[in-house]
Every structure is written in structure tokens, then in C-alpha cells.
Amino acid sequence: MIKTTEDDTTTYHHGNLRHRLIESALEMIDESGAAGLTLRGIAKRAGVSHTAPYRHFPDKEALLAAVAREGVSLMLSEISARLERAKGDALARFSVCGLAYIDFAIHHPAHFRVMYASPQKGVAVPEDLKPESSPVFQMFIEVITECWNLGILRGENPYRIAISAWSLVHGFSLLVIDGHLQGEALDAGSLESMKRGLLYSLYAGIRGKNGPGGIQPPAGNA
Amino acid sequence: MIKTTEDDTTTYHHGNLRHRLIESALEMIDESGAAGLTLRGIAKRAGVSHTAPYRHFPDKEALLAAVAREGVSLMLSEISARLERAKGDALARFSVCGLAYIDFAIHHPAHFRVMYASPQKGVAVPEDLKPESSPVFQMFIEVITECWNLGILRGENPYRIAISAWSLVHGFSLLVIDGHLQGEALDAGSLESMKRGLLYSLYAGIRGKNGPGGIQPPAGNA
DNA sequence: ACCTGAACACCGTTCAAGT
DNA sequence: ACCTGAACACCGTTCAAGT
Numbered sequence: 065m066i067k068t069t070e071d072d073t074t075t076y077h078h079g080n081l082r083h084r085l086i087e088s089a090l091e092m093i094d095e096s097g098a099a100g101l102t103l104r105g106i107a108k109r110a111g112v113s114h115t116a117p118y119r120h121f122p123d124k125e126a127l128l129a130a131v132a133r134e135g136v137s138l139m140l141s142e143i144s145a146r147l148e149r150a151k152g153d154a155l156a157r158f159s160v161c162g163l164a165y166i167d168f169a170i171h172h173p174a175h176f177r178v179m180y181a182s183p184q185k186g187v188a189v190p191e192d193l194k195p196e197s198s199p200v201f202q203m204f205i206e207v208i209t210e211c212w213n214l215g216i217l218r219g220e221n222p223y224r225i226a227i228s229a230w231s232l233v234h235g236f237s238l239l240v241i242d243g244h245l246q247g248e249a250l251d252a253g254s255l256e257s258m259k260r261g262l263l264y265s266l267y268a269g270i271r272g273k274n275g276p277g278g279i280q281p282p283a284g285n286a
Numbered sequence: 287m288i289k290t291t292e293d294d295t296t297t298y299h300h301g302n303l304r305h306r307l308i309e310s311a312l313e314m315i316d317e318s319g320a321a322g323l324t325l326r327g328i329a330k331r332a333g334v335s336h337t338a339p340y341r342h343f344p345d346k347e348a349l350l351a352a353v354a355r356e357g358v359s360l361m362l363s364e365i366s367a368r369l370e371r372a373k374g375d376a377l378a379r380f381s382v383c384g385l386a387y388i389d390f391a392i393h394h395p396a397h398f399r400v401m402y403a404s405p406q407k408g409v410a411v412p413e414d415l416k417p418e419s420s421p422v423f424q425m426f427i428e429v430i431t432e433c434w435n436l437g438i439l440r441g442e443n444p445y446r447i448a449i450s451a452w453s454l455v456h457g458f459s460l461l462v463i464d465g466h467l468q469g470e471a472l473d474a475g476s477l478e479s480m481k482r483g484l485l486y487s488l489y490a491g492i493r494g495k496n497g498p499g500g501i502q503p504p505a506g507n508a
Numbered sequence: 509a510c511c512t513g514a515a516c517a518c519c520g521t522t523c524a525a526g527t
Numbered sequence: 528a529c530c531t532g533a534a535c536a537c538c539g540t541t542c543a544a545g546t
Contacts, residue, residue, distance in 0.1 A: 081510085081511095095407065096406075096407045096408070097404060097405075097406050097407040098404065099404070099406060100406070100407075102537090102538070102539090103538085103539060103540090104537085104538070104539080105538095112511075112512095113511060113512050113513080114512095114513095114538095114539090115511075115512070115513085115540085115541085115542095116510080116511060116512080118540075118541085119509080119510060119511075123539080123540075124539065124540090155497060155498065177404070180460075180464070180466070182319060182320065182321070182399070182463075182464045183319075183464065183465060184318075184319050184321060184322070185317065185318045185319040185322075186318070189465075194466070194468060195461075195466045196466065196467065196468045196469055197468075211494070211497075212494070214494075214496055215494040215495055215496035215497070216493075216494050216496050216497040217492050217493070217494050217497065218492055218493065218494040218495070218497075219483075219487065219492055220483065223469055223470060224470075224480070224483055224487075225487070225492055227458070227461075227467070227480060227483075227484070228454070228483070228484050228487040228488070228492065229492075230457070230461070231453075231454050231455075231457035231458035231461060231484060232450070232453050232454045232457060232488075233453075233457070234457035234460065234461060235452070235453035235454060235455070235456035235457025235458070235459075235460070236449070236453035236457070237457075238402075238456065238457070238460065239417075239449075239452070239453060239456060241404075242402070242404045242405065243405060243411075244402070244416070244417045244418065245418065245449070246416060246418045246419075247418060247445055248445060248446075258446065258449060261441075261442065261446055261450070262449070262450050262453060265441065265446075265447070265450040265488065265491075266450070266454075266487065266488060266491065266492060267491055267492060267493050267497075268491045268493055269488065269489055269490045269491025269492075269493070270439050270440055270441055270447055270450065270451075270488060270489060270491075271438075271439070271440065271489055271490055271491070272433070272434070272436075272437040272438050272439050272440035273437050273440070274436055274437030274438050275377060275433075275437070275438040275439065275440075275489075276377065303529085324518090324519070324520090325519085325520060325521090326518085326519070326520080327519095334530075335530065335531050335532080336519095336520090336531095336532095337521085337522085337523095337530075337531070337532085338529080338530060338531080340521075340522085341528080341529060341530075345520080345521075346520065346521090
């Protein structure tokens with residue numbers, strides 16, 4: 065009688081442990097925040113000894129890098145899908161980028177936090193995980209460049225516009241998921257209107273009728 | 287002969303240990319990032335046993351709260367000083383708020399990080415450390431309300447304008463201090479012009495001449 | 509291949525003890 | 528008052544050992 069490995073599933077993970085560890089990490093971040101994230105805790109949640117993760121990742125940081133990469137591709141696919149539906153309308157595509165970025169942060173806060181965590185002082189960030197190198201930022205630049213070429217958006221260059229828009233949605237996303245907003249930003253309804261108001265304030269400006277129109281931008285900001 | 291306590295300074299800290307611990311924490315964050323911050327390390331840097339901090343703070347979190355409070359009052363005083371110099375010019379005062387916020391983050395990244403760290407999931411944030419309750423945010427609201435009443439700034443209400451402006455400068459600050467910007471944002475010169483371009487893009491908007499003017503804001507965003 | 513337990517140098521926190 | 532060392536339950540990581 066030849067021994068089968070069928071019920072090893074109860075003790076072994078047969079290669080899906082890697083994914084299960086990433087999943088566990090995300091669950092733990094959602095429950096207790098990124099600060100309390102523990103490699104031993106991840107292993108325990110995955111039902112495995114605390115050294116098992118080292119078969120799949122050289123260290124804790126590598127596991128987090130895998131989480132970040134998953135986040136990038138998830139964000140890319142979600143934004144792409146919504147961009148597809150706005151084909152032909154360049155300005156709508158610009159809005160979609162901003163709105164989808166915020167929505168991703170709100171719906172996947174654990175992924176978002178890992179993606180944009182402050183890098184450790186000593187360790188080098190892998191090139192593909194630098195935000196400006198990510199396909200998401202490249203997509204932003206493309207969409208903005210399209211608008212800029214059509215004269216729909218204005219600014220010194222597409223990169224500068226991207227920095228303004230990115231700063232805006234990045235800051236808002238963090239304020240929301242960190243719970244730093246308390247005023248009107250409580251219910252989902254006003255959050256929705258704040259999201260659109262945010263993008264609109266950047267697009268149309270917040271200059272009032274009595275505001276000076278001739279204020280000079282810093283460096284020929286056309 | 288009566289024993290003096292004069293050279294206890296070498297072993298004791300005589301009440302200034304509390305401040306020395308805060309200082310040490312800031313130095314450690316600057317050197318190795320907020321993630322690697324260790325109560326034992328702070329104590330060692332202050333030249334004291336690893337339990338000495340408990341004479342001044344009930345736990346690690348309380349020490350960080352003290353750092354955050356110091357940061358808030360420092361930010362408040364720096365912004366106030368620059369606001370004073372812009373007396374009479376409401377719009378300039380608005381710009382000063384944004385620029386000084388970014389400058390504070392860049393010049394005091396350790397304070398800034400602790401002030402806006404994601405709160406632990408379980409623990410309650412002290413009321414005076416909630417960003418919207420802080421005197422800094424109150425000052426923003428006052429300056430914006432002044433502009434709004436004069437018709438210099440436009441929006442549904444001052445709070446909404448504050449959220450847009452805060453999101454913008456908060457996001458940019460984090461992208462800079464986290465090293466997430468790589469393109470033009472390297473040298474100090476372009477950083478200076480980016481800061482002003484950022485504020486200008488919110489003030490004047492990024493709508494181009496070929497952009498539709500009649501786009502509706504979300505909810506009667508006047 | 510994949511997983512385990514013991515071991516190491518670290519954590520935060522507590523507590524009895526020292527001046 | 529202010530500080531100390533030992534002790535506890537945790538960390539991340541390594542390594543010899545098991546199937």
C-alpha cells in the first residue's frame with residue numbers, strides 16, 4: 065500500500081501558504097493596524113509554525129513587499145477598469161484617476177498603508193515599489209498628458225499637474241483611513257460629495273469673485 | 287560634613303529627564319525612522335536604565351503623545367509667526383497656512399510623523415491630539431472663513447475648503463518626507479517652486495482654456 | 509520540499525529593591 | 528523622588544532536526 069499525501073492539507077500548505085500568509089497579514093492590519101503587525105502572529109493565524117514563513121520570504125520586509133506588489137496590481141486593475149468606461153472623455157478620465165485612487169484607499173486600507181508606508185531609513189526600496197515608478201503613476205501621467213495636450217488641463221507640465229492631483233487625493237485618502245476627519249466626513253453620503261468637491265476644487269480653483277485674478281504663479285506656471 | 291547632591295547630575299537627571307527622553311525619541315526617529323523607535327533605545331540614548339522612562343510616562347504611547355503635543359505647539363507657533371507678518375492680506379494669510387504646514391513637515395519630520403501617525407486600532411486618541419480639534423486646524427478655519435466672507439475664496443463652506451487645502455498640503459508633505467517623490471522634486475530649488483505651484487493650482491484651478499466651464503460641482507458647491 | 513522546536517538577542521512592562 | 532536589575536511574555540531571525 066502506497067502512502068498518499070491527500071490529507072497532508074491539514075498540516076501542510078502545498079504551495080498556497082505563500083498566498084495565505086499575505087492574506088493573514090492584510091487581515092491583521094485591518095484588525096490591529098500596521099504597527100502591531102507581527103510575523104509570528106501572521107504564521108499563527110495561518111495555522112503554521114512561526115518559522116514557516118521563512119520558506120516563502122527571506123524576512124518580514126519581503127512579505128510586506130509582496131503585499132505592496134499585490135496592492136499595486138490591484139489598484140492598477142481597479143483604476144484601469146473604470147478608465148475603460150470613460151473612454152473618449154479625457155477630463156472624465158482624469159477625474160476617474162483621482163476618485164478611484166481614493167476609493168482604493170478606502171476599500172483596501174491595509175494594501176494602501178503597506179504600499180505607501182514610510183520606508184525604513186536604512187533599507188533600499190525596490191525600484192518597482194517606488195510610487196513614481198509604479199504603473200499607477202505612469203497611468204496618471206498619461207491621462208494628464210492627454211488632457212494637457214488637448215488644452216483641457218493647464219500647468220507648467222504634466223508632471224507638475226500630477227504632483228498637485230496626487231498630493232490632493234493622497235492626503236485626503238490618508239486623512240480618511242487614519243480617522244483624522246471628524247466633522248462632516250462621518251457618513252458615507254458626505255464622504256461621497258467631499259470626494260467630488262475635492263476634485264472639483266482643484267479643477268476649477270477656489271478663487272472667489274473678489275479674489276485677485278492676476279496673482280503670479282511661481283515660475284511661469286502657464 | 288554634609289553630603290551635597292551636586293555631582294548627581296552625572297547619574298541623576300533632576301527633572302529634565304522627561305524632556306531629554308522626548309529629545310532622544312525625536313533623534314531616534316530622525317535616524318532610524320518611526321518604525322524602529324524603541325523605549326529601551328530612547329532610555330539608553332538618554333543615558334538611563336530602560337525602566338527610568340516609566341517615572342515620567344505611564345507607557346510608550348504616552349511618551350509619543352508628549353512628542354505630538356510638543357509638535358502641535360511648535361507648528362502653531364511657527365505658523366502664527368508667519369501669519370503675523372501677513373496681517374491685513376487675507377489671501378496671503380491663506381497661502382502662509384499651507385506653505386508653513388509643508389515647511390514644518392520638512393523641517394520637523396519626526397514631530398510631523400508622530401503627530402499624524404495612524405492611531406492604533408484599539409486605543410483612543412486623546413481629544414486634544416485629534417487633528418481637527420488642534421489649534422492649527424482651528425487657525426486654518428479662521429483664516430479661510432475670513433477669505434470666504436470677503437469673497438476671496440469660494441466653496442460650499444469654509445470647512446470644505448479647509449479639507450481640500452489640508453488634503454493637498456498634507457499629501458504633499460508626506461510624499462516629500464517619505465521620499466516618494468523622485469522626478470523634479472530632488473533639489474531644494476524645484477521643491478520651493480513646487481510648493482508654490484501646488485497652492486496656486488488649488489487657488490486658480492488647473493482647468494485649461496479648452497476645458498468645459500460648466501461642469502457641475504457635486505452638491506451646490508457655490 | 510516543507511515544516512518544526514530550541515535558541516539568541518531583542519522588545520514593552522512590572523516589581524521588589526536600592527540611594 | 529528617582530533610579531536600578533531581574534523577570535515575564537513577547538518580537539525577528541537562525542539553525543539543526545524531522546517528514
